[in-house]
Amino acid sequence: MQDRIAIVGAGLIGRAWAIVFARAGCQVRLHDADPHALADCQRLLLENIGDLAGHGLITEAPAAVLARIKPTANLAETLEDAALVQENVRETLEAKRAIFAEMDALSAPDAILASSTSWLMASEFSEGLPGRHRVMVGHPVNPPYLIPLVEVAPAPWTSDAAVQRAHALYRQAGQSPVLLRKEITGFLLNRIQGAVLNEALNLYAGGYASVQDLDKVLKDGLGLRWSFMGPFETIDLNAPAGLLDYARRYGPTYRDVARGQQPNDWDDALVARIDAERREALPATELAARARWRDNRLMALVAHQRTQARDAD
Ligand SMILES: NC(=O)C1=CN([C@@H]2O[C@H](COP(=O)(O)OP(=O)(O)OC[C@H]3O[C@@H](n4cnc5c(N)ncnc54)[C@H](O)[C@@H]3O)[C@@H](O)[C@H]2O)C=CC1
Ligand SMILES: O=C(O)[C@@H](O)C(=O)[C@H](O)[C@@H](O)CO
Secondary structure (H helix, E strand, O other): OOOEEEEEOOOHHHHHHHHHHHHOOOEEEEEOOOHHHHHHHHHHHHHHHHHHHHOOOOOOOHHHHHOOEEEEOOHHHHHOOOOEEEEOOOOOHHHHHHHHHHHHHHOOOOOEEEEOOOOOOHHHHHOOOOOHHHEEEEEEOOOOOOOOEEEEEEOOOOOHHHHHHHHHHHHHOOOEEEEOOOOOOOOOHHHHHHHHHHHHHHHHHOOOOOHHHHHHHHHHHHHHHHOOOOHHHHHHOOOOOOHHHHHHHHHHHHHHHHHHOOOOOOOHHHHHHHHHHHHHHOOHHHHHHHHHHHHHHHHHHHHHHHHHHHHHO
């Protein structure tokens, strides 16, 4: 890829996006309003890029990939000639509205403006913009240099051409874009993730299982199948005659169980009890090291899946 990419917000996700596009060959400008965030990013980027190279997930020398990422404190310089601007500032509607107004005014008219927002809809932060036809959500999953899904969620006024252009850029960078046909808060992944978390909170609150055992249900159960199949393909293979057969066998029970499932308030006392069990398992001082352990486990999984895919070809 020869496109120039602008990354606005050099935090956890912005830095990860910079790796995605630099790995694909793009010249990347990485901007942050906080000088400390910019000062830290070279070290943090090299750590992640070095780990990826260690797993064979980057074929170039880490320094060559890092050289394509230019941190800059100047927003206008960041946006100059960018084909795609990927926004990653804090998750508030006010912050999104403010930064998109700046980006719309400063970027080239044909640049795609995409937000990494986890929950907000593009129509909430782009309505009044002159260039709103090129604004959308491009929601990644942490970390996007390992988990390729990108949820492309256009506003009603986003042009089809802009959506197709964004889809192509994400694909060329090695991502796996999906398209939201209609806007909805939280898009697809966080709503599904939220449904799972909601039931886990309710089961914990009801005293049915510990935090550790509820985590095992995904780690040693559902997550294994879901690491290479989705929920519909999974159930399609769980009954002799496929999904319809599965629905006939188990649909009524899922329906009855669903009737008993309630939203969870995520109240402070419940979350504090869950956090206490997590802190007993992992002191807060070890969170960063454990996140790096997570990334390395994901790298090994992704490397293995790529080897299997190559062997299958
Ligand atoms: N953390 C995660 O797992 C994921 C986060 N996201 C979304 O990505 C966005 C960023 O999240 P994180 O990277 O986790 O946050 P973060 O707090 O690590 O990084 C945000 C960065 O934006 C900078 N910033 C804030 N306002 C700015 C401005 N006006 N101009 C330039 N820089 C500014 C901050 O200095 C900070 O470095 C949020 O919308 C979040 O919902 C999406 C997927 C996953
Ligand atoms: O889990 C993820 O990586 C993404 O779905 C996110 O947007 C955030 O981390 C999310 O969980 C917080 O809302």
